[in-house]
Amino acid sequence: MSALLDAVVSAAFVTQAVRIAVPLGCAAVGGALTERSGVIDLALEAKLLAGAFGAAVAAEATGSIAAGVAGGVAAAVLVALVQAWLTVRLAADQVVVGIALNLGAYGLTRYVLDLLYGSTASSPRTVGVGSAVWTSPVFWLAAIAIVAVTVMLARAPLGLRIRAAGDRPAALAAVGVSVARVRVLALVIGGALAGLGGAQLALANHGFSAEMSAGRGYIALAIVILAGWRPAWVAALCLAFGLLDAFQLQLQLTLQSAAQATGELSEAGRALQTFALVLPYVATLVVLAVVAQRSRAPRALGRADE
């Protein structure tokens, strides 16, 4: 256990937590922005996946990390535009559209993957940033984007309009601002941020692999709700989730090396491993059950206005 303690109080551990937190934070802060404008954002998973895919394809084609980032953002914005057309323009059910877009993204990325590289599992190895965090330009870009969006929502005139679109769309319309246009804009900015998160996943992995978003989009949305739709809290909770997940990974490593020493993983070790694995989810669930009633959703969330 002391080996675990040593590992947890190290700089490498914090770096690992941040590495996990940043793609998640991009998706979650992007989702918070979208939801504050009044659109339920269940398509975060699709945007992360599209972002990762676009980044890998662009990085593979050009050999440039910058192009990879641009490709990832563009792909996720495309998903956001489809979502905007369906939910804002056609007033389709927002939850249904989100889930269907996720399903579609899983299928379409594999389909195009097969078309481009002859494999439905992964792309060829691309340029990337690997496990670098503090020296990675992509990390800093994401960190700055998260802060910028948070400040924009709280302070900028556009942020005020986005909040009004989610809380009092009728008031916004009364002063002559198109609610639909504000929501589309929020979806695009939020989508771009989620795409940046997806690009990070692919560039850290030096390529795309099928379903590499692995449910992060859903966790991101859970965090948005937990944080009461406040971007600064969203970012902080993502960091907390990163710490829990890094702890879980470290525990797995410690248990594995202990198992190697004794030959087999003990029953208690296995139980501990499972506990660690579900810890972030259980923690999210418990906090959700405790705070859900107190946190206030945007008033017009989920309602399409004609």
Place this chain on the structure above:
Amino acid sequence: MSALRREAAIAAVALLVAIAAGSALILVVGQSPARVWAALLARTLGDGYGLAQVLFKATPLVFTGLAVAVGLRAGLFNIGVEGQLAAGLFACGLAGAALPAGTPAVIAVAACVAAAAAAGGAVGAATGALRAVRGAHEVIVGILLNAIIFAVLLWLGDTYVFVRESTRTPDVVEAARLPTFGPAGTALNASIALAAVSVAAIAWVLARTRTGAAWRAVGASRDAAAAAGIGARGAWISAMAVSGALAGLAAAHYVLGYKHAYENDLGRGAGFLGVAVALLGRGHPGGVVVGALLIGLLSHGGLAINELVPKELIDVLTAVIVVAVAAAAPVVRRWERRAAEVGAIA
């Protein structure tokens, strides 16, 4: 426009959009859409084996589709069907393996089915209670519970019940296995009868019982329901319990009819497809059957067309159909309104 005609119009629009999108994707890989669609139909509806396989694929989707539909009627989106199904499969496998060898078949099957429904129902009820009492959104709770259930089942199985060096439980006793029928090579089995009974039962509950009326009232408008003295809490918890139990019932197909044991990852994805099925069926039990047959056809057809185009085409098509149904519903409603206004002026 009658309700049935409206639903038919929505379905037709969705199908046309899906065919157009699918054709575009087929053209992109340099194949002929006509050839792919023809192959899809020939291999699914063209012979007895294909038809049986479509029914085989559709059977579990009837259960998961009904599960989602019951939630939808009460105004809840049960995305936790995937986890409720896994819990039901696990309970069914455990019960089936634990039964003494001489158990009569009727009792063995009933016990296994009851265990599956109870396990799925418990998870569903917990999700409903978290929403009803604590206000935690059922979509998020469902997703979190799915992740937790998968990890916990793998650990429980690995530590206590799986056959050594495998991720499956010991086989269920002979008496608990459902007979298969149909052309050689298909695993179409008697659980399809349970699926039919479930459809009829849910249709009856929704149309004829006080519980069903409460679900529909709460689903249509919480405020109106409250004014009529129907509380959302009880309706939500009971609807989610029934929804989870229906998801668990799919174990009759997977465990009792098909694999004769619980395996890790068995039935994975059927819960999410249940969402597509329920939306296609517009939340009606009869519609669920149609939706399950369509998705079953696509699932089996995907394997048949894999030599022409990647079978991932089917996932994209399913998504397109769901989106098209969701988008067509408000659009068709708007057409109706406009038609009514034009009629009123004229």
